[in-house]
Amino acid sequence: MNIRADVAELIHQGFNNEYIKQHCGVSGQHVAGVRRRLQRANAPERRHATALERLYAEAVPTGRVYDYQPPDGRMPLSPTQQAANRATLLAALRGEAA
Numbered sequence: 001m002n003i004r005a006d007v008a009e010l011i012h013q014g015f016n017n018e019y020i021k022q023h024c025g026v027s028g029q030h031v032a033g034v035r036r037r038l039q040r041a042n043a044p045e046r047r048h049a050t051a052l053e054r055l056y057a058e059a060v061p062t063g064r065v066y067d068y069q070p071p072d073g074r075m076p077l078s079p080t081q082q083a084a085n086r087a088t089l090l091a092a093l094r095g096e097a098a
Contacts, residue, residue: 008034010024011031011034013053016045
């Protein structure tokens with residue numbers, strides 16, 4: 001049996017068999033077999049992914065975690081948007097000073 005690296009990594013991170021099966025698209029028997037070979041017990045419940053893990057799991061990383069809710073309700077700006085806002089502000093300041 002070949003052990004897939006992504007399955008082994010999720011097992012080491014503490015995810016349970018059901019989550020790994022759904023996330024990696026493998027059978028439950030494969031996950032259970034890998035878990036036996038790695039000598040790791042199945043987690044009793046699904047561990048929730050951290051914000052960084054959810055970001056890495058996106059097919060096309062956007063820089064935003066979809067279920068993140070900041071305390072003040074405002075989403076943070078991406079670095080690209082921050083740079084664009086800074087350039088607009090500097091242009092406006094240069095125009096007023098000239």
